[in-house]
Each structure stands twice: as structure tokens, then as C-alpha cells.
Amino acid sequence: MMGGENLFLYHSDDGLFCMWCLDGMLAVEIDISSCDSSCSVYVFNKLREFIPKELLEDYDVLVEQCEMNAILGWGPDKLKFKPDGPFLFSGSLLTTCLNNVALLCIFLFINDNVDYQVLSRNEARNTIEKLLKICGWKVTCDYYDNLAESSFLKTFCVQNELGGYDACLCLGVTLRAMGQTKKDLPGRGCVIQRAEKFMRDWALGLRHAGRHPLNEMLEQKWSGGDQAIFTSRAMENLHNGTGNSILLESLVQRYGITNSQFLSMVHGISQMEVGSTYADDMTRIILRKDY
Numbered sequence: 102m103m104g105g106e107n108l109f110l111y112h113s114d115d116g117l118f119c120m121w122c123l124d125g126m127l128a129v130e131i132d133i134s135s136c137d138s139s140c141s142v143y144v145f146n147k148l149r150e151f152i153p154k155e156l157l158e159d160y161d162v163l164v165e166q167c168e169m170n171a172i173l174g175w176g177p178d179k180l181k182f183k184p185d186g187p188f189l190f191s192g193s194l195l196t197t198c199l200n201n202v203a204l205l206c207i208f209l210f211i212n213d214n215v216d217y218q219v220l221s222r223n224e225a226r227n228t229i230e231k232l233l234k235i236c237g238w239k240v241t242c243d244y245y246d247n248l249a250e251s252s253f254l255k256t257f258c259v260q261n262e263l264g265g266y267d268a269c270l271c272l273g274v275t276l277r278a279m280g281q282t283k284k285d286l287p288g289r290g291c292v293i294q295r296a297e298k299f300m301r302d303w304a305l306g307l308r309h310a311g312r313h314p315l316n317e318m319l320e321q322k323w324s325g326g327d328q329a330i331f332t333s334r335a336m337e338n339l340h341n342g343t344g345n346s347i348l349l350e351s352l353v354q355r356y357g358i359t360n361s362q363f364l365s366m367v368h369g370i371s372q373m374e375v376g377s378t379y380a381d382d383m384t385r386i387i388l389r390k391d392y
Contacts, residue, residue: 273391
């Protein structure tokens with residue numbers, strides 16, 4: 102969503118506000134503390150204004166669930182509390198929608214007070230900090246001087262070779278997922294062969310995670326052999342929208358490392374075989390950043 106020259110990305114309780122300043126861009130990651138308990142009746146009422154008429158009856162049923170008695174304890178000594186209005190409890194189907202409304206209200210409040218002002222990054226940060234103290238929600242923020250340092254839904258913005266920008270999956274997500282499965286390896290027979298097939302299918306899933314040396318090496322390393330079978334429509338979607346090659350300088354900027362350090366890590370990982378592990382200073386820096 103755009104407001105003047107300002108940019109706001111949001112989904113549920115994850116928000117990113119970006120503002121152009123005199124000395125560059127200021128990116129602010131916004132997180133609402135205890136988001137469930139902060140959605141008051143006013144947020145429910147505001148959300149109702151966005152609901153299409155044909156869905157209002159369904160919405161009202163979901164709101165009724167949020168007006169049920171809260172029960173503390175069990176048996177004859179249990180206590181019942183009747184809420185004054187709807188409250189958001191864990192597991193409600195309205196959680197994402199209500200959080201979106203809350204973040205949208207915060208963005209509009211900030212934007213109305215800073216839009217079209219000519220501020221330095223330091224001035225903008227001080228102004229936003231003051232606004233967030235009176236916005237009606239308890240929020241925590243992290244401030245960054247460029248888009249690459251900030252992230253949104255485990256992705257960050259990087260410059261490609263054509264001068265545009267693409268979304269890239271945070272490298273820490275890739276490193277943590279590498280060689281990991283919560284269940285048994287697929288298939289039967291030799292464990293090594295099953296592990297190799299698992300890695301081939303996993304590497305194929307990185308096709309939309311950003312075109313850079315780490316992902317390209319993983320896909321090339323595990324290519325060949327038996328892979329997951331896709332329908333023609335699924336394969337078309339897999340190849341579409343893969344983006345352009347990412348500028349390495351833009352990629353490593355997020356982690357404060359050099360091109361050569363990153364490429365050295367990629368080379369080290371490329372030598373891994375099934376059953377081996379890899380760790381160095383670069384993987385620790387990346388994992389610490391993408392916690």
C-alpha cells in the first residue's frame with residue numbers, strides 16, 4: 102500500500118513501513134505486542150465496514166464466538182467472565198483480518214503525520230517513535246537504513262542485474278531447512294538414495310526463493326536422478342516468475358559480509374554429501390540475522 106512516497110507492507114501482525122528521507126530510505130519493522138489482546142471492539146467494528154454484504158452474516162457468527170464467556174478453572178469452582186464486547190482469542194478465524202486492520206490503522210496514523218514532510222532519517226525515526234507511543238497499540242520496532250536489512254514474512258528486497266528489485270527468501274531460512282525433515286524420508290530402500298531424492302525435491306522448491314549463487318548451486322548440485330513429478334500446469338508455474346539474477350552486492354549487504362566471504366561459504370556447502378554437516382563464521386552471521 103502506498104501513501105505519498107511512503108510504502109507499507111502488512112500481513113497479520115507483521116508490518117514494514119518505508120519512508121524516503123533526505124539522506125536515503127528509512128525502513129521500520131513494526132510488531133504489535135500481544136496482538137490478540139489489543140484488538141478491542143473498535144477494531145471489530147472497523148473490520149465489519151470492510152466485509153462484503155453477502156458475508157456479513159458469516160462475520161457476525163464469528164464475532165459471536167468472540168463474545169462467549171471466558172471460563173477460568175473447572176468443576177464446581179470454575180469462574181465465568183462475561184466480556185463487555187468481543188475479544189480476540191487464540192485460534193479465532195478472524196485473527197489475520199483483525200490484525201490487518203490494526204496495522205492499517207497504525208500506518209494511516211503515521212502516514213497522516215509524516216507524509217510530505219522533508220525529514221532526515223534521524224528526524225523521521227524520532228517522529229515515528231513519538232507517534233507509536235500514542236497510536237493506541239503497544240508496538241516494538243526495528244529501524245534500518247535500507248530495504249535489504251529489513252525483512253517481511255521471511256523475505257527481503259534485493260536489487261537485480263537489471264536495476265529493479267526482487268523478493269528473496271532470507272538465507273537463514275534456506276540454511277535451517279537444508280537437510281531437515283520432521284518425518285521419515287520418503288520412499289523405501291537405501292537411506293542414502295532416499296535422502297538424495299529428498300534433497301533434489303527440496304532444492305527444486307527454491308526456484309522462487311531468489312536467483313543467487315547459493316540457490317543456483319543447490320539446484321545444480323542435486324539435479325538429476327528421480328525428482329518430484331509435476332503436472333504440466335504445476336511445472337509452468339514453477340518456472341514462471343523466477344525473477345532476474347540478484348546483484349551479489351545487494352544480497353550480502355543484509356548480512357554485512359563481503360562477496361568473497363559469501364562465495365566461500367557457497368563453495369564449502371557445495372562439497373557436502375549426505376550425512377555431513379557444515380558451519381563457519383558466515384553461516385553463524387546469517388543465522389543470527391535471520392533468527
